[in-house]
C-alpha cells in the first residue's frame with residue numbers, strides 16, 4: 551500500500567502525538583487525552599502539521615510554527631520553526647523526512663518567511679537541507695566548595711539588589727516580561743508563548759512520560775525594585791555515608807538582564823546550605839559563569855554542542871534585519887542547490903542596519919546558504935570557514951572584512967529547546 555504524506559486533521563492529532571513518542575523513544579500505552587491535545591495543538595495551524603500514514607497508522611511526523619527570533623541589533627524576524635520531526639523505525643531511510651522538509655520549506659518560502667529554525671537531534675541530519683548551526687550551547691558543573699564565593703553571602707547582594715523566593719504563579723506573571731527584555735537584547739533568543747510558562751511551572755497538562763517535580767523559583771530585584779533576573783532550579787536529595795549533604799542543584803531556567811543580576815543569582819545558588827554541586831543548565835558558550843567565579847576551575851564544562859540551526863530563505867531580508875559592527879560593503883555569492891535562497895547579493899552594512907540587494911558585481915566571498923546561516927548571528931568566523939574549505943575568499947582580504955562585519959562581541963544564545 552502506498553504511503554499517504556499529508557497535513558493531519560484535528561481528529562488525527564492524538565495518533566500523530568503517539569507517533570512522535572515512537573520516534574523520540576517515549577512510547578505511550580494510550581493515546582494522549584483530549585485535554586492534552588487541545589492544550590498543545592488547539593491553536594496549531596494544521597496545514598503545517600504533516601503526517602505520513604501507512605494503512606491508517608501514523609508513521610512519520612513533522613510540524614512547523616511561526617517563531618519570533620531575535621537577530622543581532624535586537625530586531626526580530628519570523629522564523630519557520632521546525633519541530634516534532636520523526637519517522638518510525640519501520641519506515642526510515644526511504645526519503646520521508648526529505649519529502650516533508652521539502653514541502654515545509656517551499657510553503658515557508660511562499661509565505662515570505664526569512665529563515666527556518668530548529669534544534670537538531672543529531673548533527674548530520676539537517677545540513678543536507680541547507681541548515682547550518684548558528685548558535686552553540688555549554689553546560690558547566692560547579693564544585694561549590696572550590697568556587698571561592700563567600701558562602702556567608704547567600705542572599706542579599708551588596709549593591710542594593712535583592713534575591714526573593716517566589717512561586718510558580720509569580721513566575722507566570724513576571725517571567726514573560728523578563729524574557730521579553732532578554733529577547734530585545736540577545737541574538738538567538740526565541741519567543742515563548744504563555745503555554746511555555748504554564749508548562750515550565752507545572753500547571754499545563756502533561757503527557758504520560760513527562761514527569762514533574764516542583765522546582766525553586768527565585769527572582770533578583772535591582773535596587774529600584776524592578777525584577778531583572780529569574781532563576782528556576784531543582785535539587786536532588788543525596789547524602790554521603792557520614793551524613794554529609796551532597797545535593798546537586800540543576801538550573802532549569804536562568805535569565806539575567808545585566809551582569810549584576812547574573813552574579814547575584816550564581817552567588818545565591820552557590821551559597822545555599824547542603825548544595826555542593828551546581829549544574830548550570832544550557833548557557834551561552836561565552837557565559838560569564840566560569841570567569842565570574844574566584845576560581846574558574848571549579849566549573850567543569852560538561853556539554854559543548856551546536857544548538858540553534860538556521861536555514862536562509864530570503865537572504866536580503868535576513869541580512870537587512872540585523873545590524874553590523876562596522877561599515878563595509880561585501881558581495882556574497884550564495885549557493886543553494888534547493889533553489890530557495892541562492893543568488894549574488896551586495897551587502898552595504900553599518901551599525902544601524904544594512905541594505906542588501908541582488909547584484910551582478912564580482913563576488914568577494916562564495917559560500918553555501920548553510921554557511922551563511924552559520925555566520926548570520928555572528929557566532930562563526932569567516933576565516934575559519936575559508937580554512938575549512940567551506941567558503942571561498944574570491945578577493946584577498948574579504949574574509950577579514952567579513953569577520954569584522956558579521957561577528958559580535960558576545961555570542962548568540964538560544965536558551966530554549968522547541
Ligand SMILES: CC(=O)SCCNC(=O)CCNC(=O)[C@H](O)C(C)(C)COP(=O)(O)OP(=O)(O)OC[C@H]1O[C@@H](n2cnc3c(N)ncnc32)[C@H](O)[C@@H]1OP(=O)(O)O
Nearest residue numbers: 573633634635636637642643644645646647648668671674
Ligand atoms: C527538529 C527535530 O525535531 S530534531 C528530531 C529528529 N528526529 C529524530 O532524531 C528521531 C529519530 N530519527 C528519526 O525519526 C529519523 O531517522 C529521521 C527523522 C532523523 C530521518 O528520517 P528518514 O525518513 O529516515 O530520513 P530520509 O530517509 O529522508 O533521509 C534523508 C537523508 O538523510 C540521511 N539521514 C537521515 N537521518 C540521519 C541521521 N540520523 N544521521 C545521519 N544521516 C541521516 C539519510 O541517510 C539520507 O541520506 P541520503 O539522501 O544520502 O540517502
